[in-house]
Amino acid sequence: MTPAILAGEQLSVQHAQEVTLTYPDFTWPAGTQVAVTGPSGTGKTTFLNVLAGLLRPRTGRVSYGQSVLTDLSEGQRDTFRRREVGYVFQDFHLMPGLTAAENVELALRVAGAAQPSRQAREALQRLELGHRLRHLPAQLSTGERQRVAIARAVAHRPGLLLVDEPTAHLDRERAAGAMTLLRGAAAELGATLVVVTHDEQVAGSLPERYQVGQVGV
Numbered sequence: 001m002t003p004a005i006l007a008g009e010q011l012s013v014q015h016a017q018e019v020t021l022t023y024p025d026f027t028w029p030a031g032t033q034v035a036v037t038g039p040s041g042t043g044k045t046t047f048l049n050v051l052a053g054l055l056r057p058r059t060g061r062v063s064y065g066q067s068v069l070t071d072l073s074e075g076q077r078d079t080f081r082r083r084e085v086g087y088v089f090q091d092f093h094l095m096p097g098l099t100a101a102e103n104v105e106l107a108l109r110v111a112g113a114a115q116p117s118r119q120a121r122e123a124l125q126r127l128e129l130g131h132r133l134r135h136l137p138a139q140l141s142t143g144e145r146q147r148v149a150i151a152r153a154v155a156h157r158p159g160l161l162l163v164d165e166p167t168a169h170l171d172r173e174r175a176a177g178a179m180t181l182l183r184g185a186a187a188e189l190g191a192t193l194v195v196v197t198h199d200e201q202v203a204g205s206l207p208e209r210y211q212v213g214q215v216g217v
């Protein structure tokens with residue numbers, strides 16, 4: 001994939017009649033690594049979902065290179081997400097009935113990868129999970145499950161890596177390790193890394209910060 005400038009302007013999202021979330025404008029060159037911070041409930045996860053094309057904002061536009069994400073049809077946004085986006089969910093969202101390798105392979109197939117099973121194996125090996133390929137998520141530690149989720153998110157070489165609360169389930173040492181992995185993976189791809197976090201230490205480990213916090217009614 002070709003990493004590209006990610007930009008947003010005049011963004012707001014309405015979830016329900018009474019909740020309107022507004023976002024500051026941003027322009028992030030390819031390869032930017034940014035922490036999204038702000039009080040609970042101000043719309044950080046919602047923001048990631050807009051960037052992923054999972055959610056259409058009420059107002060404003062998001063562009064990624066030449067594509068205006070907010071102008072795309074739902075089908076086009078699905079294609080964008082499968083090809084350009086790697087998303088590490090807070091609770092990982094691994095398929096419980098699939099092994100570690102199958103979880104990564106499935107994402108690669110969906111992204112149209114040429115050799116999904118070899119690429120899945122290699123992605124897991126790079127994250128030091130070569131000895132866990134045939135394990136089910138329930139047979140893995142929390143840190144290992146997270147590494148599978150990271151492998152799944154980066155294996156198709158996305159230009160945009162979105163991560164929700166990567167350290168929520170980890171102790172301090174593992175949290176630092178997870179951030180090193182994510183930053184290294186993004187740097188290797190030249191991808192933009194957007195990390196939602198409550199953890200000041202995590203936020204401080206990233207060079208840029210995007211503060212979310214205005215809730216309108």
Ligand SMILES: Nc1ncnc2c1ncn2[C@@H]1O[C@H](COP(=O)(O)OP(=O)(O)OP(=O)(O)O)[C@@H](O)[C@H]1O
Pocket residue numbers: 015016019021038039040041042043044045046047
């Ligand atoms: N699908 C939805 N339908 C209605 N309201 C929603 C929906 N998703 C989120 N909200 C509301 O939108 C607001 C922002 O939610 P969001 O999860 O994006 O915030 P957050 O900053 O990530 O929160 P936290 O830090 O607690 O995880 C909250 O008030 C939430 O209740």
